[in-house]
Amino acid sequence: MIWDHEHETMPRDDLRRLQGERLRALAARAHENVPFYREAFDKRGLRPEHIRSLDDLPLLPFTTKSDFRDHYPLGLSAVPLEQIVRIHASSGTTGKPTVVAYSAADVDLWSEVMARTVTAAGVTRNDIVQNAYGYGLFTGGLGFHYGAERVGATVIPVSGGQSKRQIMLAQDLGSTVLCCTPSYALYLAETAEEMGTSLRDTKLRVGIFGAEPWSERMRREIEDKTGLLAIDIYGLSEIIGPGVSVECEHQCGLHIFEDHFLPEIVDPATGEPLPYGEKGELVFTTLTKEAMPVIRYRTGDITSLNPEPCACGRTMTRMDKISGRTDDMIIVRGINVFPSQIEGVLLQAKGVQPHYLIIVDRQRTLDDLEVWVEVSDEVFADEVRQLEALEERLRRELQEVLGITARVKLVEPRSIQRSEGKAKRVIDRRDVYSG
Numbered sequence: 399m400i401w402d403h404e405h406e407t408m409p410r411d412d413l414r415r416l417q418g419e420r421l422r423a424l425a426a427r428a429h430e431n432v433p434f435y436r437e438a439f440d441k442r443g444l445r446p447e448h449i450r451s452l453d454d455l456p457l458l459p460f461t462t463k464s465d466f467r468d469h470y471p472l473g474l475s476a477v478p479l480e481q482i483v484r485i486h487a488s489s490g491t492t493g494k495p496t497v498v499a500y501s502a503a504d505v506d507l508w509s510e511v512m513a514r515t516v517t518a519a520g521v522t523r524n525d526i527v528q529n530a531y532g533y534g535l536f537t538g539g540l541g542f543h544y545g546a547e548r549v550g551a552t553v554i555p556v557s558g559g560q561s562k563r564q565i566m567l568a569q570d571l572g573s574t575v576l577c578c579t580p581s582y583a584l585y586l587a588e589t590a591e592e593m594g595t596s597l598r599d600t601k602l603r604v605g606i607f608g609a610e611p612w613s614e615r616m617r618r619e620i621e622d623k624t625g626l627l628a629i630d631i632y633g634l635s636e637i638i639g640p641g642v643s644v645e646c647e648h649q650c651g652l653h654i655f656e657d658h659f660l661p662e663i664v665d666p667a668t669g670e671p672l673p674y675g676e677k678g679e680l681v682f683t684t685l686t687k688e689a690m691p692v693i694r695y696r697t698g699d700i701t702s703l704n705p706e707p708c709a710c711g712r713t714m715t716r717m718d719k720i721s722g723r724t725d726d727m728i729i730v731r732g733i734n735v736f737p738s739q740i741e742g743v744l745l746q747a748k749g750v751q752p753h754y755l756i757i758v759d760r761q762r763t764l765d766d767l768e769v770w771v772e773v774s775d776e777v778f779a780d781e782v783r784q785l786e787a788l789e790e791r792l793r794r795e796l797q798e799v800l801g802i803t804a805r806v807k808l809v810e811p812r813s814i815q816r817s818e819g820k821a822k823r824v825i826d827r828r829d830v831y832s833g
């Protein structure tokens with residue numbers, strides 16, 4: 399189902415023209431109203447009139463998370479306070495949150511892209527939407543609320559937490575749609591089991607899950623345990639909140655609402671734009687947002703774009719599920735390597751445990767990549783010949799995925815140190831900056 403046929407199925411040539419016009423207007427507006435952008439333009443010798451079409455996008459400066467921090471709280475606004483009707487914020491990694499502002503037109507735009515989002519997941523006015531995203535400064539709760547209301551569905555604004563009550567409400571009110579993070583969906587499934595029931599015994603039929611990265615494996619687990627069709631969404635408060643992209647019923651990539659949010663993929667190390675299909679950092683320009691427009695925002699998320707037509711009829715570019723963060727990226731022999739790529743290979747191999755270590759070293763001038771991975775007790779008891787064959791197979795698969803060679807070392811079960819927090823997967827022994 400499609401909410402806005404005119405835009406969501408627009409011929410790509412028309413779309414490009416519309417994006418070009420909007421980009422031109424944005425460049426003028428940002429230069430005129432946001433001192434940060436005026437300075438960034440000036441530094442590059444760039445005038446708004448240099449931006450004539452979409453082809454001129456790479457001329458524009460990037461915006462980063464730290465630019466939000468440096469202009470905390472509302473220094474990146476393009477409108478006076480009297481036109482701001484809403485403020486949201488996301489938690490920063492250090493101290494102050496990232497604050498974002500909306501005009502009345504922005505809230506309307508947000509409702510519209512969220513209506514597209516829930517419609518893509520199959521939600522109609524006949525549905526009862528249990529919205530278990532948090533309400534508050536976080537954009538998840540209100541974003542879904544607006545979208546579901548706009549399509550005329552019945553919204554239960556239950557917010558997160560109180561899991562037993564969530565299940566009771568789903569049963570008693572006959573909720574048909576669940577909105578929450580994928581990990582909370584799994585938690586609810588387990589809570590239902592503890593209560594001697596199952597989400598399969600409710601009327602819930604579709605789940606719209608996002609706000610954290612999740613794998614295909616997790617999707618299968620959720621669909622298995624809950625009986626829901628699990629739809630992936632993507633968004634971030636700097637761009638608008640949820641409503642940036644969503645999967646259609648074919649679950650083959652997330653359609654980006656690119657008449658409003660212009661996507662690019664760039665090389666995370668150099669910032670150079672990369673062609674369709676290549677993996678790199680996702681960058682967004684908000685083409686229509688009023689209160690806090692952003693130009694070429696570096697999301698830090700790794701994915702690729704696919705502009706091929708989709709069976710659903712939408713012409714909007716699809717992005718792959720997020721496969722990693724640029725913060726985790728290492729550059730080995732000039733090639734960008736993501737721990738998630740290595741993990742993907744290892745997790746698919748039989749007899750290998752999800753405990754590994756990536757070691758980068760530099761012998762004289764050449765970088766050296768080594769992957770240590772634990773094997774299971776059974777495999778460890780195998781003959782040396784079989785262990786060598788496994789090593790060789792992993793080495794070949796890593797080379798195929800990474801495009802460079804890596805040594806693989808199988809290690810004893812339980813020999814890689816465990817950590818309680820985020821596991822330390824990469825040891826970089828290169829002393830690149832001295833000498």
Ligand SMILES: [Zn+2]
Pocket residue numbers: 645646647648653708709710711712
């Ligand atoms: Zn589609």
